[in-house]
Amino acid sequence: MIPLSRLKSRYMFRNINLTVVVPYFHLKRKGSFLYMHNTSFIIKSGNHNHDSIPKVMEVITDETGRFTTQLASGIYSLLFPDKGLSFKAFYEKISTESIHLLSRPESCFKTWWQSLEAILQVTDSSTHIRSIIKNICDTGFNPCMNYTGPKRS
Numbered sequence: 001m002i003p004l005s006r007l008k009s010r011y012m013f014r015n016i017n018l019t020v021v022v023p024y025f026h027l028k029r030k031g032s033f034l035y036m037h038n039t040s041f042i043i044k045s046g047n048h049n050h051d052s053i054p055k056v057m058e059v060i061t062d063e064t065g066r067f068t069t070q071l072a073s074g075i076y077s078l079l080f081p082d083k084g085l086s087f088k089a090f091y092e093k094i095s096t097e098s099i100h101l102l103s104r105p106e107s108c109f110k111t112w113w114q115s116l117e118a119i120l121q122v123t124d125s126s127t128h129i130r131s132i133i134k135n136i137c138d139t140g141f142n143p144c145m146n147y148t149g150p151k152r153s
Helices: 004-010 087-094 106-114
Strands: 013-024 032-035 040-045 055-060 066-072 074-079 101-103 118-122 128-132 145-147
Touching: 040 066, 055 066, 066 074, 066 118, 087 106, 118 128
Parallel strands: 013 128
Antiparallel strands: 013 032, 013 066, 040 055, 040 074, 074 118, 101 145
16 A cells, blocks of 8 residues: 555645445336445556555445545546455455355456456546446346356345
């Protein structure tokens, strides 16, 4: 993690308010969203995920799915905390099969690990960013697991 004191001496920071939501797919509420409350995320510099890129900070959303932080102008990645692990550690943790979950090939996990939940573009005039994160039915946010259990109602 890059010490905030080191960054502050070199960059001008902006207060950024970020709201993170997930589309809520329920027949009676089609098109509505759920706030991702009390959820941890990490922020990395740049617009891709790689072992060599250190995390800038870790944040937790409040009960309304929001967090406020200070970031210098630039491009940042918003990721689930597990994606901050090395790919090997991520794969070992996330690919565990169970009676109703089967994993896809390792290449799927590599692609998912490299993908970002959101790209945050912070400019001198940025104050609020809204991010929508796609949820995968039956497996949460993991697109590399196949649910094989009974149909859920």
